[in-house]
Amino acid sequence: MKVSFPHMGTSHIAFKHLIEHLGHEAVVPPNPSKRTLSLGVQHSPEFACIPFKILLGSYLEVLEQGTDMIISSGGVGPCRAGIYGLLHEKILKSLGYDFEMLIFEPPLRGVGDFISKIGRVIKPGGVGWIEFIRVFKITWKKLLALDETEILSHRIRPYEITKGETSRIFDQCLYLIDQAQTQGEIEEAKIESERKLNAIKQKEGYTPLKVGIIGEIYVVLEPFINLDIEKTFGEMGVETHRSIYLTDWTRDNTVFDGEKNIKKAAEPHLNQLIGGHGINSIGETILYAKNGFDGVVQLAPFTCIPEIVAKSILPEVSKKFNIPVMTIFLDEQTGKAGVQTRVEAFVDLLEHKRRGKGA
Amino acid sequence: MGKTIGLPSTLTYYSYFPFWNKFFSALNYEVVASPASSKQIIDWGVKETVNDACIPIKLFHGHVIALRDKVDYLFIPRMVSVDGKATFCPKFLGLPDMVRASIDGLPEIIDQRIELKRNTHGLLATCYKIGAALKENYINIVNAYRKAYIAHFQYRSQLINGVLPGEILHDQTLNVRNSRTMGGINLAVLGYPYEVYDPYISVNLLQNLAAMKVNVWTAEMVPDAILAKYRYKLSKDLFWHYSNKVLWACYYYLKQPIDGIVHVSAFGCGPDSIVDKLMELETKAHNVPFITLTIDEHTGEAGVLTRLEAFVDMVSYRRERK
Numbered sequence: 001m002k003v004s005f006p007h008m009g010t011s012h013i014a015f016k017h018l019i020e021h022l023g024h025e026a027v028v029p030p031n032p033s034k035r036t037l038s039l040g041v042q043h044s045p046e047f048a049c050i051p052f053k054i055l056l057g058s059y060l061e062v063l064e065q066g067t068d069m070i071i072s073s074g075g076v077g078p079c080r081a082g083i084y085g086l087l088h089e090k091i092l093k094s095l096g097y098d099f100e101m102l103i104f105e106p107p108l109r110g111v112g113d114f115i116s117k118i119g120r121v122i123k124p125g126g127v128g129w130i131e132f133i134r135v136f137k138i139t140w141k142k143l144l145a146l147d148e149t150e151i152l153s154h155r156i157r158p159y160e161i162t163k164g165e166t167s168r169i170f171d172q173c174l175y176l177i178d179q180a181q182t183q184g185e186i187e188e189a190k191i192e193s194e195r196k197l198n199a200i201k202q203k204e205g206y207t208p209l210k211v212g213i214i215g216e217i218y219v220v221l222e223p224f225i226n227l228d229i230e231k232t233f234g235e236m237g238v239e240t241h242r243s244i245y246l247t248d249w250t251r252d253n254t255v256f257d258g259e260k261n262i263k264k265a266a267e268p269h270l271n272q273l274i275g276g277h278g279i280n281s282i283g284e285t286i287l288y289a290k291n292g293f294d295g296v297v298q299l300a301p302f303t304c305i306p307e308i309v310a311k312s313i314l315p316e317v318s319k320k321f322n323i324p325v326m327t328i329f330l331d332e333q334t335g336k337a338g339v340q341t342r343v344e345a346f347v348d349l350l351e352h353k354r355r356g357k358g359a
Numbered sequence: 360m361g362k363t364i365g366l367p368s369t370l371t372y373y374s375y376f377p378f379w380n381k382f383f384s385a386l387n388y389e390v391v392a393s394p395a396s397s398k399q400i401i402d403w404g405v406k407e408t409v410n411d412a413c414i415p416i417k418l419f420h421g422h423v424i425a426l427r428d429k430v431d432y433l434f435i436p437r438m439v440s441v442d443g444k445a446t447f448c449p450k451f452l453g454l455p456d457m458v459r460a461s462i463d464g465l466p467e468i469i470d471q472r473i474e475l476k477r478n479t480h481g482l483l484a485t486c487y488k489i490g491a492a493l494k495e496n497y498i499n500i501v502n503a504y505r506k507a508y509i510a511h512f513q514y515r516s517q518l519i520n521g522v523l524p525g526e527i528l529h530d531q532t533l534n535v536r537n538s539r540t541m542g543g544i545n546l547a548v549l550g551y552p553y554e555v556y557d558p559y560i561s562v563n564l565l566q567n568l569a570a571m572k573v574n575v576w577t578a579e580m581v582p583d584a585i586l587a588k589y590r591y592k593l594s595k596d597l598f599w600h601y602s603n604k605v606l607w608a609c610y611y612y613l614k615q616p617i618d619g620i621v622h623v624s625a626f627g628c629g630p631d632s633i634v635d636k637l638m639e640l641e642t643k644a645h646n647v648p649f650i651t652l653t654i655d656e657h658t659g660e661a662g663v664l665t666r667l668e669a670f671v672d673m674v675s676y677r678r679e680r681k
Contacts, residue, residue: 045633047627047631048633077446077599079598082598083597083598086593086594086595087636087637090636090637090640269456271456272437272439272472274449274452274453275449275598278453303627305448305630306449306453308409308412309453312457312460313453
């Protein structure tokens with residue numbers, strides 16, 4: 001069976017591993033491109049957020065390659081993304097595609113449903129449960145290795161002497177991790193990646209500005225949508241810290257709740273879960289301010305409801321904790337030059353603010 | 360009369376005003392509803408909100424400003440859920456926080472969280488908390504609650520009988536027709552109550568339809584028990600209270616002898632991007648004409664009217680040919 005899944009940051013490397021080891025052919029969605037977006041936009045509701053459009057575009061691209069099954073995730077709301085799988089399926093079926101869509105809801109909402117859906121995936125490949133759990137554990141290791149390597153790359157990029165070197169090395173690291181098949185090989189690939197990244201020639205005695213990146217998960221994770229904002233900052237010599245990685249997202253929402261601190265910090269300003277990463281955006285801004293960051297950038301898709309609520313409240317937080325916040329809403333019309341200009345202006349502002357502090 | 364309490368006349372106003380009005384009046388408060396939406400009110404709202412907010416939220420901020428200096432308390436409950444399942448749109452959930460962060464010089468805000476499970480006693484407990492915060496005693500609160508509940512019940516049955524909220528809440532005569540015996544075209548006008556029933560942001564939609572001799576049917580005219588039957592048409596409920604109502608009403612009206620469906624939606628409305636697409640796919644499958652009217656603070660009456668007239672013409676032509 002040909003199986004595909006959504007494209008999200010670097011996670012496709014791990015998901016490809018999972019699908020292939022369950023005895024299926026993995027159709028890896030191509031990196032989102034202008035074509036993906038225009039395919040998606042054509043068939044999406046106008047005011048759906050950009051993750052919806054990109055996902056629909058990539059589903060159309062993988063269906064062209066003869067995919068039989070698409071695996072995606074659901075959600076409990078009130079963020080719209082929890083309904084997206086259902087609507088994607090309806091739209092694609094109305095366009096005449098014949099395939100199966102498997103939407104995984106968080107296991108705590110219905111264990112039976114979750115298990116029977118896993119059964120739907122592993123049975124046709126002839127894989128047993130014990131084998132599935134083994135493969136799943138390795139996939140998780142791969143995800144962790146990917147995230148840890150990426151975190152390191154963002155830490156090193158602002159210090160690089162040759163511009164673009166970190167990104168080049170990082171691509172090599174992704175290849176290494178992609179090739180690793182067993183737990184041992186993944187561990188080796190990770191160590192090798194760290195070695196490669198650490199070997200990059202770095203500036204000494206330099207303290208970069210530190211910027212926290214917050215906002216909606218998909219636009220934060222997918223560089224095509226956020227126009228490589230972390231790379232842009234990094235190459236301007238600014239260190240970025242991203243609040244969300246897929247590995248902590250999955251941990252928090254499926255099994256236990258490890259975000260108590262963020263929610264507690266947000267409480268005086270927003271005392272209600274509003275779906276998506278709305279409350280996180282408030283809480284994380286406060287935590288970044290308390291941890292000596294110079295600024296915060298909020299990334300959100302145009303019409304994203306939770307982030308609009310967060311944006312309304314952020315000016316108050318920004319004033320109270322004296323931390324500059326820049327919000328960038330992204331959609332299919334957003335241009336790279338526009339974002340670049342705003343990023344440059346923001347960095348100027350942060351530099352100015354830091355000098356003012358020193359004097 | 361005691362102190363004054365302000366209720367912004369938008370968002371949940373069209374669903375729950377009679378309840379809160381009776382509740383607070385029975386507790387001896389003077390209830391002040393903000394004036395009908397106007398250019399001035401929307402301008403105030405636009406000035407204070409982030410540009411990405413939708414028009415209903417901007418309008419709400421405008422209504423809060425209209426009440427700001429006139430009342431001792433503002434009642435902005437945090438509407439989380441009224442049936443224990445669906446929540447309201449995230450913007451409703453964060454509404455009191457958004458208002459506080461955006462507008463200065465506010466009177467005291469009563470922002471009691473309203474999160475009811477399936478039984479109605481939850482509402483009494485919630486009302487008790489509101490009353491207790493105003494230092495009322497238990498007997499008075501229960502009495503006020505009882506009166507309010509009756510008022511709400513009466514209001515709901517009037518709506519189901521086809522009376523429009525504007526006729527009850529503002530004593531307007533709208534002459535909107537909705538009797539099958541009168542003949543003419545039947546259109547289901549679906550959308551959130553704060554859009555459909557607010558003549559300012561819907562640019563006189565209902566009046567214009569009445570002038571075209573169209574019978575208007577809305578989601579509020581269908582009893583909840585009947586709407587709830589349509590929930591299993593989708594494998595998963597939508598997350599939002601009003602969106603579910605609109606979608607289920609769409610499914611309901613598609614089973615009735617209806618000539619077309621008009622969906623009223625705000626520019627950039629998150630939940631509606633889903634609702635609208637689902638309605639579009641469903642009406643297409645039933646071969647029923649469907650039009651989406653998107654409204655925002657720049658919507659002009661002439662533009663909407665032209666589209667509406669074209670739609671009604673098309674529907675009548677279609678009917679003649681049948």
